[in-house]
Amino acid sequence: xxxxxxxxxxxxxxxxxxxxxxxxxxxxxxxxxxxxxxxxxxxxxxxxxxxxxxxxxxxxxxxxxxxxxxxxxxxxxxxxxxxxxxxxxxxxxxxxxxxxxxxxxxxxxxxxxxxxxxxxxxxxxxxxxxxxxx
Amino acid sequence: xxxxxxxxxxxxxxxxxxxxxxxxxxxxxxxxxxxxxxxxxxxxxxxxxxxxxxxxxxxxxxxxxxxxxxxxxxxxxxxxxxxxxxxxxxxxxxxxxxxxxxxxxxxxxxxxxxxxxxxxxxxxxxxxxxxxxxxxxxxxxxxxxxxxxxxxxxxxxxxxxxxxxxxxxxxx
Numbered sequence: 001x002x003x004x005x006x007x008x009x010x011x012x013x014x015x016x017x018x019x020x021x022x023x024x025x026x027x028x029x030x031x032x033x034x035x036x037x038x039x040x041x042x043x044x045x046x047x048x049x050x051x052x053x054x055x056x057x058x059x060x061x062x063x064x065x066x067x068x069x070x071x072x073x074x075x076x077x078x079x080x081x082x083x084x085x086x087x088x089x090x091x092x093x094x095x096x097x098x099x100x101x102x103x104x105x106x107x108x109x110x111x112x113x114x115x116x117x118x119x120x121x122x123x124x125x126x127x128x129x130x131x132x133x134x
Numbered sequence: 135x136x137x138x139x140x141x142x143x144x145x146x147x148x149x150x151x152x153x154x155x156x157x158x159x160x161x162x163x164x165x166x167x168x169x170x171x172x173x174x175x176x177x178x179x180x181x182x183x184x185x186x187x188x189x190x191x192x193x194x195x196x197x198x199x200x201x202x203x204x205x206x207x208x209x210x211x212x213x214x215x216x217x218x219x220x221x222x223x224x225x226x227x228x229x230x231x232x233x234x235x236x237x238x239x240x241x242x243x244x245x246x247x248x249x250x251x252x253x254x255x256x257x258x259x260x261x262x263x264x265x266x267x268x269x270x271x272x273x274x275x276x277x278x279x280x281x282x283x284x285x286x287x288x289x290x291x292x293x294x295x296x297x298x299x300x301x302x303x304x305x306x
Contacts, residue, residue: 099150099259100152103150103255103257104152105173106164106165108172110154110161113164114155114156
């Protein structure tokens with residue numbers, strides 16, 4: 001396969017991590033920049049400990065990372081990591097390619113068949129033309 | 135602070151469309167009659183190794199779309215059953231991957247719309263959200279494109295995330 005995306009098992013972990021609405025909310029909230037755990041919990045309407053568990057999952061799958069504030073090393077911020085999202089985005093594009101590629105192949109085939117028929121000055125094959133019912 | 139609404143986005147099913155310079159009635163005939171000739175070969179498009187065999191519609195009371203091995207008659211995958219057959223207008227069928235349970239399926243709907251001397255073909259693939267998140271289709275699969283359609287189960291919830299991923303990449 002031509003994909004340069006994560007191995008399926010890694011992708012499964014990413015998708016599983018993002019399968020939870022609370023974790024998706026956290027990710028959505030972090031899109032605007034790094035935030036403290038308490039802010040993320042508030043934004044998701046959850047308790048700190050509950051959100052902490054979700055953040056741990058996101059961190060484990062490297063969807064987010066911790067960073068310290070320069071002015072105050074006691075303050076811990078969470079930020080989105082770029083790599084998994086880039087991979088996910090590219091991977092989802094691949095999914096739609098299944099039908100896209102097949103319909104492109106249909107187009108090439110159908111147009112070539114009709115061109116040949118026109119060139120030969122003949123009607124479509126009767127066996128197909130009669131096939132009006134399943 | 136109150137909790138935001140659940141981040142369930144509108145359904146993000148697969149929509150693919152294409153313009154083909156063939157009138158709808160003829161295109162329909164070619165679609166169904168020549169399906170094995172145009173349906174691409176290889177692990178990204180066929181359902182079992184060696185990724186060849188034949189894709190065809192079979193009539194036996196109902197009409198099924200089948201991937202049949204070229205040598206072993208017993209080796210086959212029923213992709214799905216035709217649910218709508220309107221020549222030149224519409225074709226619908228159910229769509230299953232080999233690892234789906236018996237009661238699990240998705241739906242493909244194809245509309246043929248005339249455009250001048252050609253056809254606009256619009257394909258919609260829905261129903262991925264009906265599979266449970268712990269469905270085997272989601273885990274431990276080889277990396278071939280059909281299996282990767284499992285992502286659509288999640289994609290419905292990820293539309294904004296996907297756009298966000300695009301933003302993140304662009305701003306990188």
